Amino acid sequence: MMKNGKDHIASLRDGREVYIDGRRVNDVTSHPAYRNAVRSTGKLFDFHAAPANQDLMTFVAPDSGVRANRIWQLPGSYEELVVRRKALEAWTELHGGFMGRAPDHVASCIAGMYMGLEVFEAYDPKRAAALADYYRYARDNDLYLTYVIINPQADRSKSAAQQKSEFLAAGVVDRDREGITVRGAKMLATGGIMANEVLVTIIQPLQPGEEKYAYSFAIPMNTKGLKILSRKSYEAAAPSVFDNPLSSRFDENDAVLYFDDVKVPWDRVFVVDNVEMCQKQFHATPAHVYQNYQAMIRLAVKLRFLTGIARRTAEMNGVVNFPQVRETLGQLAAEVGMVDALVACMEVQGSQRGAYFVPHTHTLYAAQTLTQQLYPKVMTTLRELAGGGMIMLPSSVEDFRNPELAGLIGKTQQSPAASAVDKVKFYKLAWDAVGSEFASRHTQYEMFYAGATFVTKGHSFRSYDWARADRALNLMLDGYALGDEVPGLAEAPAA
DSSP states (O other): OOOOHHHHHHHTOSOOEEEETTEEESOTTTSTTTHHHHHHHHHHHHHHHSGGGHHHHEEEOTTTOOEEEGGGOOOSSHHHHHHHHHHHHHHHHTTTTOOTTSHHHHHHHHHHHHHTHHHHHHHOHHHHHHHHHHHHHHHHTTOOEEEEOBOOOSOTTSOGGGSSSTTSBOEEEEEOSSEEEEEEEEBOOTTGGGOSEEEEOOOSOOOTTOGGGOEEEEEETTOTTEEEEEOOOTTTTOOOTTTOTTTTTOOOOOEEEEEEEEEEEGGGEEEESOHHHHHHHHHTSSHHHHHHHHHHHHHHHHHHHHHHHHHHHHHHTTOTTSHHHHHHHHHHHHHHHHHHHHHHHHHHTOEEETTEEEOOHHHHHHHHHHHHHHHHHHHHHHHHHHGGGGTSOOSSGGGGGSHHHHHHHHHHSOOSSSOHHHHHHHHHHHHHHHTSHHHHHHHHHHHHTTOOHHHHHHHHHHHSOHHHHHHHHHHHHTTOOHHHHSTTOOOOOOO
């Protein structure tokens, strides 16, 4: 069932238990903290449901004949992987990459798990069947999923089992014939306000004895006992789209989820009581690579958008032809072009895994390692290009309603490339992308959504082809010897 925007927005009026500013939210689709972001999500569904976009955005599921969004597609070849990427790019361009947990992210995670279904079958055939059924259910019902895959930050020197509260991190407190009961908190439900369901599991390593925290399941956001504790809303503080064009529309929000003895039926449980399998579901299947390949597609689109801001800034200030400015823009273009190239390389160097074609693992982890460092550098470049231009702006759109002030704005906001109104409009957008509280959250997000830097560098270390590098080194070493220089002198014995 392909949803349009109206369908998706209606699906969010489900009685979910959301809290912000000390109060429960009756309807997230109309609340000023969320309504514009909800509408932006609705536009994604309108786009993929539009008949003109059917070939770009959808495919026919071979097992059911149902037409579904390509976010759920399981590519069988390089060509199919590229076709899916183009759909993800088109969707991402609608929000400029600022919705990091749009529906394509966790769909990619579930699809990647499904592509490694044999790993689940070796663990437990019943849990594998539950995962396979859920993949088809989410795909055929056009669901928007978020996930919570890390435990709350408390005493980070202690494991989940060593915290003061046994159920600070959500754990299994009971089980019966119907399912498991879960109590405690998980984070970080980015996009959870607009999602239909949530995947709940753990990506952080667990230790033996922590089996109560080792599970994987998916439930609706309106499940009884599930409390959604929202962070502050940047949208609520941005009532004017002109003044805050990004934060007013694309604040996907983040939330802590608290499970107040939530019952999860067995047909929604994919892993339980197995520390090893919690890691395998991500790293022994294509899930971790496939979901982060999507994230890198999104980031590539976002960086292109930010590069557009950089050049437009130089044009607004009339300095685009200055040699030093062209040097700065050229460096930025090279770095952003590198990200595009890495995405293409993930595809070209991809490989067959049974029936499926999956992106190249090390290229993905190389891209994550490098872009964690690149994003704050891009932010600094944009600040340097703009100088005070992003700061010294009219206080709000209301200034234009005052004829006297509007006249003064026309005199003081001059640019060789645009009218005063267009200059203000542009710099309001630039500030929202670079300097606002919303922008600051995004810098933090891009630096850490893939994990701490030692985590991504560790993935890069483990997935690199060290044997190939070693062969190249040995080939050179084997090409000469000390005896070539000093005839009759034997090589020194190994230490």
